[in-house]
Amino acid sequence: MQKPSTPSGTRDFSPAQVSKRDYLFETIKTVFKKYGYLPIETPAMENLSTLSGKYGEEGDQLLFRILNSGDYLKKVTELSDYKHFTTQISEKGLRYDLTVPFARYVVTHQNELTFPFRRYQIQPVWRADRPQKGRYREFYQCDADVVGADSLLNEAELLEMADEIYAKLGLKVVVKINSRKVLQGLAQKVGQPDKMVDITVAIDKLDKIGWEGVEKELAKREITPEGIAQIQNFIEHAQDLPFLQDFFAGIDVAAQGLAEVETVFTALKEIELTNKIEFDATLARGLGYYTGCIFEVKSLEAQMGSIGGGGRYDDLTGIFGMKGYSGVGISFGVERIYDIMEELQLFPAEAIESTQIMVLGFDEKARLFAIPLLRKLREAGIRAELYTENKKIQKQLDYVNKRQIRYALLIGENEMQNQVYTLKDMQASEQHTLDVAQIIAKLTAN
Known part of the structure; x- marks a missing residue:
């Protein structure tokens, strides 16, 4: 018999893992809503x-x-x-990502939408990539985009929103920002404007393969030796804005890109951010639809690739026949964020929402008696379960321990007659005799 397994690059999730993921999604979703983004979903x-x-x-x-x-x-x-x-x-x-389906959605529903339109979307995507640490073939993305808006204030606000989300999750990150126009200007600088995509794809691999690898990649893509030397000079001064302004003198598109980045930094100047945002001209992001500012997020506490990113796309909807609607968005790599939070033990205890109290009956009569009692507990907002099987009380208590449920409520003949119950605190190894109101007060106070 063939051993059952999941396809390579996919995973099962336990109840504890799903609870933590829900905490992660809800934290992100709460901030999205706070900034006025509306939810949509698109087909798989x-x-x-x-x-x-x-x-x-x-x-x-x-x-x-x-x-x-x-x-x-x-x-x-x-x-x-x-x-x-x-x-x-x-x-x-x-779906490969959520941005292209979003652009298709906007075009499909353009007569129903009010622009600028802000949306967030939290759904799985699929990529036939080679599975490795932090990289899966099926994974969730959390995206926020605004379409029908040209102002760079949207870029600034997305970065502010991202900073708030990472701060709420307890993650220390660095956000890097650049403009695709700078890379477009670089292709002009080396005298091969038709090679912009080749140059961008090669530079995008800098963190993975280093300069020597990028140099080989550029040569393979037929960039001239003189051009490669210019690119190396560019990379060595990637965070030196004054140098780059001189480097790109006379190249309008690059100057425009640098000016856009400056505008975003100016908009954020008076905002007290938790994390650092820095300019990095080598930031490439290989997706073909970006046209303006681009950004990428990396953890400062774990060895992991990008955990978020995004950018401006001037005419993605135009591909589907709806011209002139610029957009900008950001995506959160929740699978990698989850892995980092697990590694750093950043999930709060309340993220794992398990049963608070298990009601145990000595016999079937006691279990039937417990049904309206359970209703009262649940109406008070207490997560309560009934152990329904006919087992000895010690077996039932063993089950409560294995489930790591803190409280067990025992019901026998005396409890049914007097309507006071034995409440066992499994963590503290102590028990009390309480009525329903006292039990509710104790559990809702914790």
Whole structure:
């Protein structure tokens, strides 16, 4: 018999893990709502025509494609051309991220929306990536975007919101900010403006493969030796704004990008932030739809890749026929955030919402007697369970201990007659005789 298992890059979650994840989602969601963002949901699958070509060359290769139903090979005419072949047998794919589906949603529902439109979305996405620490094939994203708004104050507010979320979660992070226009200017600086994507993809790997690896990548992508030298000079002064202003003299698009970053910093100048936000011109973010400011979040306390990021996309809705609606958004990598919080033991005890009290009956008559009593406990907001099986009382107490439930309420003949009950505190190893009102007062006070 084959041993059951989950597909590579996916996971099961225990009750304790789900409770912690819910705490994480609720913390983020509460801040999203505070800043005026509204919830939406989109389907797990989208048409491949919606997804393809939006994530860069490498991103397209990581799309999970869904086979057409029925006799999907019937219309296949060519097997040797992989790209053409897949379009004949697959018309849909699983969501790669939440931003492109959001753009599609905006275009689909444009007559129902009021712009600027702010939305948040918390749903799973899928990527056919190689699983490793902090990287899964199925994972949740938490996104907040505003579309139909050009002002850079939106970038500043998203960064302020992100700072508040990470502070509430107890995480120490650094937020790096750049502009794709700076990278576009770099391609012009090296005299190969048509190679912007190649240069960006290579620089995006700097943290993983170092300068030597990036240099090889650039050469492989046919960047000239002179251009590579210019890029190296650029990287060595990536946080030196005055140097870069001179470096890009006469290149308007780069100057515009640097000015936009300065505008965001100016907007945040009077805000007391918990975490550090810094300029880094090497920040690339490989997704193909970014056009302006981009940002990325990294933990200062754990060895982990990016745990959040986002940026400005000037015409993503235009791909779907709705021109002139600029947007900007941020995404929180909740799977990596979860792993870091587990590693650092940052989840509060109340994040694991388990049963507070287990009611134990000595016999079936006592268990029936307990039903209206349970109702009173639950109406008082107490999480209460009844042990329904006919087991000896010690077996029932063992079950309470294994479940790590703090209180056990014992009901026997005397308790039913006098309507006072034995309440055992399993942690403190003590017990009290109390009536229902006293039990409710004790449990709601803790």
